[in-house]
Amino acid sequence: MSLVTVGSVAFDALETPFGKTDKIIGGAATYITLSASYFTEKNNLVAVVGDDFPQSMIDILESHGVDTQGLEIRKGEKTFFWSGKYHNDMNTRDTVEVQLNVMGDFDPKIPDAYQDCQYLMLGNTSPTVQRLVIERLHNRPKLIVLDTMNLWIEIANPDLMELLKLVDVLVVNDEEARQLTREYSLVRAAAKIREMGPNTVIIKKGEHGALLFQGDQIFFAPALPLEEVFDPTGAGDTFAGGFIGYLAQTDDSSFDNMKRAIIYGSAMASFCVEKFGAERIMNLTQEEIDARVREFIKLSAFGLV
């Protein structure tokens, strides 16, 4: 089924204990659409860049089947830029610099060809923009998944609370879940978030896996234990892309299928951290993904029935 993804397409400059990059391609929607491209063929992007954004990168997205009709290129303006530096534990990072540029007044355009969208992924950007995308779709998609971040919880809380009423699934990390609800227990945090609107809550715990909450059901997906995390940038977006890509491909949003979607999302995220930026998820084969999913099965099956 058709997927629409909105979010940032950006330049990132990264520094980790393993090295640093110049400006490379980043942004939530880049990671999400690349990751989803391994699952769904109708993969539509809504984003904005400046005319400094390289055509070669647009070509890479298109070669992955991403429809870029909804990628606005603003003449004479610059692409969103973020630079960050990871601490030695790779779990925490500092933002070194942010240049909003074209994201400062992002006005999302929905091409007519996207109007049949059944699955909508609201990648991390302001709640105002995320809401505009919902409003500009003529029909409500079957499933709306929302990602957000600490910044919006702090500076756009009322907008975010209104938006939460409109979505089916919220994907956040553990810190964001706690910040949003002021509950330390993730079980309680998920329950409070479900009172805010989303029927389903996914809490990402990085190297500790992810939790899926729906009704009184809980599912726990492990993360693959890795010798080395080279660069965690985009892992959460890659997870979300694999998750919604799998749901769009299978067109089944049951709890049981969401479990499988989370395993695929986790597998995609485990690739993402192996190289800088989106490099690894630009170059995956179906065989590699299937083999990685088999590792997850081995990792968590224990043969009690």
Next chain:
Amino acid sequence: MSLVTVGSVAFDALETPFGKTDKIIGGAATYITLSASYFTEKNNLVAVVGDDFPQSMIDILESHGVDTQGLEIRKGEKTFFWSGKYHNDMNTRDTVEVQLNVMGDFDPKIPDAYQDCQYLMLGNTSPTVQRLVIERLHNRPKLIVLDTMNLWIEIANPDLMELLKLVDVLVVNDEEARQLTREYSLVRAAAKIREMGPNTVIIKKGEHGALLFQGDQIFFAPALPLEEVFDPTGAGDTFAGGFIGYLAQTDDSSFDNMKRAIIYGSAMASFCVEKFGAERIMNLTQEEIDARVREFIKLSAFGLV
């Protein structure tokens, strides 16, 4: 099969955000033997207490089938005492007071009736005492499982390194694994620990579950997501008791059976944290344990083959 457990039997005084206790019964071997008692009938304790230790508590251990012939009661001396205070996140704690008392020169006695021991659990105490227990058993047990803590890694490192050569399984938490190996990655830490001696390594991650490493195989056991952790004291020992109790009961130390043993250990630990001290694991039914294990199955099964 017959299990011997060595470790502390102690008084604890605990303070958590939910309340505080006067002196209650604690100690690694208390939690381990109580937890193992739900699995194995030959459950032998090696420990030392002072004559201030209440007979009523010895009666409780015996009512759980724990053989206390190896529990030395020293006249005119006092039982080991520890008091600790948990921080608000319940993941970190400060030791408020330690009185070694009888543990200062613990000289473990192995009753003849324990000499047929097939499974040996070296609960947390000094590496010197743990080694003495191995030496005083006439035959090497089939499986020796070792627990230790940051204190011994710091102050008795050479003794601990010698001891590691003698054991099959090391059970530590993530911080201890990192401290012991100076590796941040738990995959690398486990590999280094296996070079130190143990064939199998279990790394406990508290609310994030546990990892089992053997050869190039990894298994990840989730922790049950809880609304509230009332008191984490003894959860790690309870986990170890369930793990080795299940192995002793089934008399199967294969990797596949260790996976199941870890699930049972995790289920036992999830009960432990529900009340202060060992109260909850003194009062469990087989039905409760079976139901909890079914929760773990639901929590982690995702139906991909």
